[in-house]
Amino acid sequence: MRERNNTLQPTREGLVLINKPKNVTSFHLVAVLRRLLGVRKIGHAGTLDPFATGVMVMLVGRKYTRLSDQFLTSDKEYVAELQLGARTNTFDVDGEIQETSDYIPTQDEVEEALQAFQGKVEQIPPMFSAKKVGGKKLCDLARKGIEVERSPCTVELKTELLSYNYPNLKLRIACSKGTYIRSVADDLGRKLNCFAHLRDLTRTRSGHFRLDECVDLETIKETPSSIELKPWAPSPA
DSSP: OOOOOOOOOOOOOEEEEEEEOTTOOHHHHHHHHHHHHOOSOEEESSOOOTTOEEEEEEEESHHHHTTHHHHHTSOEEEEEEEEETEEETTSBTTSOEEEEOOOOOOHHHHHHHGGGGSEEEEEOOOSSSSOEETTEEHHHHHHTTOOOOOOOEEEEEEEEEEEEETTEEEEEEEEOTTOOHHHHHHHHHHHTTSOEEEEEEEEEEETTEEGGGOEEHHHHHHOGGGOOOBOOOOOOO
């Protein structure tokens, strides 16, 4: 009679840091890890739009998905590339152009305008966002051509000019939770009287996790053994 193997399999849980590529959804990353790790309970610590790239903190196992709120509230840092001269309905490159301008701001004007994006800033959430108003997602209303009044939220920004060569403007933005970088682009364009939208976005840091710690998605797919489950414990209060 064959003996029953009562050896418990080790629980696969921890953090996986992925450098999300362009045109890949956050849900796709979850699906890939579920398949490769054989773990059903997987989440993430903050989504990225499909056109954006960079740090995705993936939470593997029930113990870690339960800690998602602690990761979602962490500060983040981005490198944002803006295109001046045009405003889109989504405030980014995936939207339809709504307004254009031929005005070309000087670098001095750009640097002066950026002073309004330092410290605590009132920001109105964009219509094309998952934020809910009256129980309905703003993006669902926006797709029906409906625009509703949104209350401003207070966010904290540290914005640095990296380069400017019209119409291309590159910024480094460190921000608090709930910040919409697309709204920063649109608001800055309005302040410069030339319109702007977000052309490219890379998240370089989420909490204390940085881009150079992340593994590429293709590497994970080709070599599942490269998936490193990092342990993490919340800081004591």
